[in-house]
Amino acid sequence: YRPHVVARMVGAPRPTARPYLWHRALRILPALWVAVLLAAVTLPHVGDVGITRYLRQAFLVQIYQEGQQVAGLTQLWSLATEVAFYLFLPIWSWVIGRFVRGDASTRVRRELTGLGVLVLVSIAWKAFVLGAGFSDGRIGQLKMWLPWWLDLFAFGMAIAVISLSIEYLGAATPAGLDRRSAPAICWLGALGTLWWVAAGAGLGHTTAAIGHSLLWGQHYLYAATAVLLVLPAVFGPQDRKTSRIRWFLQTRVMVYLGTISYGIYLWHEGWIDRYLTWTDLPFRGVYFSDTPFQWHTNRYFSAPWFVFLAAVLALTIASASISWFAVERPMLRLKSRVPFRHPDVSREGAP
Numbered sequence: 376y377r378p379h380v381v382a383r384m385v386g387a388p389r390p391t392a393r394p395y396l397w398h399r400a401l402r403i404l405p406a407l408w409v410a411v412l413l414a415a416v417t418l419p420h421v422g423d424v425g426i427t428r429y430l431r432q433a434f435l436v437q438i439y440q441e442g443q444q445v446a447g448l449t450q451l452w453s454l455a456t457e458v459a460f461y462l463f464l465p466i467w468s469w470v471i472g473r474f475v476r477g478d479a480s481t482r483v484r485r486e487l488t489g490l491g492v493l494v495l496v497s498i499a500w501k502a503f504v505l506g507a508g509f510s511d512g513r514i515g516q517l518k519m520w521l522p523w524w525l526d527l528f529a530f531g532m533a534i535a536v537i538s539l540s541i542e543y544l545g546a547a548t549p550a551g552l553d554r555r556s557a558p559a560i561c562w563l564g565a566l567g568t569l570w571w572v573a574a575g576a577g578l579g580h581t582t583a584a585i586g587h588s589l590l591w592g593q594h595y596l597y598a599a600t601a602v603l604l605v606l607p608a609v610f611g612p613q614d615r616k617t618s619r620i621r622w623f624l625q626t627r628v629m630v631y632l633g634t635i636s637y638g639i640y641l642w643h644e645g646w647i648d649r650y651l652t653w654t655d656l657p658f659r660g661v662y663f664s665d666t667p668f669q670w671h672t673n674r675y676f677s678a679p680w681f682v683f684l685a686a687v688l689a690l691t692i693a694s695a696s697i698s699w700f701a702v703e704r705p706m707l708r709l710k711s712r713v714p715f716r717h718p719d720v721s722r723e724g725a726p
Contacts, residue, residue, distance in 0.1 A: 376532045379468040380539050383475050383482060392465045397713045399461050402637070403454070405706045406698050408433055410641040411448065418447040418648055438519040441512055447645040452519045454640075459521040460528050467493075479544045486536045490529040497526035501594070505587045514587070527598050531605070538609050548610055558607030558620040565603035572596035637703065638695025646690040650683065 382389040411433045415426075428443055435455040437443035444452070471489045475482045500522035504514055517523065540546040551557060572593055612618035615625050623629060632639070 376464065376468070377535045377539060379464075379472075380486065380536055381543070383472060383486075384479065384539060384543050389468075389472075390465075393715070394710075394713045395465065396461075398710055399458075401706050401709055402703070403458065406638060406641060406702045407435075407451075407454070409698065409702055410645070414445070414447045414645050418645055419652065438516065441516050447648045450640065450644050456519055456521055456524055460525075463521060479540075483536060483540045483544070483546070487533055490533045490536070493529040493532075494526040497522055497524070497529070500525070501591070505590065518590075523594075527601065530598060530602055534602070534605065534609055541610075552606060552610035553612070555612060555617065557611045558618055561603045561606045562620060565600050568596050568599040568603065572600070632692075635692070635695040635699045638698035639691050641698065642694040643687065643691045646687045646694070650687050650690070 378387070378390045381387045411429055414432075415429045424445055428437070428445055431437040431440070431443050432445055432448050432451050435451065435458050437445075438452050438455045467489075471486065474489065475485045477485075500520075504517045504523070509517065521528075537546070537549060541548055552561075607618070607620045608624060613621055615622040
């Protein structure tokens with residue numbers, strides 16, 4: 376969202392939709408298609424899983440029909456939601472651009488007001504989904520749609536707006552986030568909210584389902600954890616010599632893991648399934664029946680935790696590294712070859 380806000384704040388070239396969507400497609404689809412293909416060929420199928428269901432994963436439309444999850448690829452629902460946001464973003468930028476006028480402070484205020492509207496829309500959607508009497512399966516599906524998560528996207532967009540107002544307009548850093556102690560406080564807060572949602576907040580630990588009323592707390596504890604993790608990377612001390620967290624984020628290991636993070640996302644579920652199959656450990660796996668989101672059993676398995684973590688992490692990082700060097704990085708070299716674009720059109724300002 377940053378390039379769109381910069382365009383409105385300082386008159387920079389506005390990102391155009393065609394290069395933006397082309398770049399997103401190159402970043403997401405090739406590696407995704409490789410992961411889906413290999414999952415279809417190598418992972419054990421649970422129930423009647425045909426090629427159509429795998430094609431839905433490949434084109435990220437599985438969340439719009441019940442019962443389309445596939446073992447080893449269940450995490451892809453969140454990518455489908457994220458792609459829906461990528462498609463929504465240029466539309467939102469155009470709409471909000473009609474209202475962002477006036478001096479600098481007025482523009483920032485209207486940007487944030489618009490994002491507040493998105494939060495309210497998301498809250499209204501949750502209230503509708505949880506209060507309309509839908510079945511648990513239908514609620515599980517509607518939870519994956521963009522409106523349920525739109526408030527979290529809006530929080531990230533708001534961080535972009537505030538950070539740019541500091542950078543370009545000289546606004547004050549909010550909430551003391553420029554203090555040296557702020558990064559540590561934020562990450563301690565993130566740890567606390569993570570613990571709360573994982574080990575407290577009244578959430579169930581022996582069942583995959585939780586009460587509908589608890590979904591509100593779960594959702595916003597997730598949000599708090601994410602925001603508190605991100606804040607030190609955006610605000611406050613940015614020099615690695617003055618910020619230990621900034622130093623940590625700039626270490627070679629963390630930079631490399633960030634580079635291959637999309638591959639880590641794509642491959643980790645499949646390696647979990649393969650590891651449990653290879654080791655023949657007794658476990659109660661979660662899979663989806665033909666009736667969506669009707670859990671057969673709970674996803675708790677008997678495995679030595681640290682051995683399991685180390686094995687799956689090593690396999691995932693190895694696969695993600697291969698994906699980056701063999702698929703993702705070569706495809707990104709095609710970013711400048713935007714299809715159906717006149718060769719004289721400048722690429723300036725394209726994200």
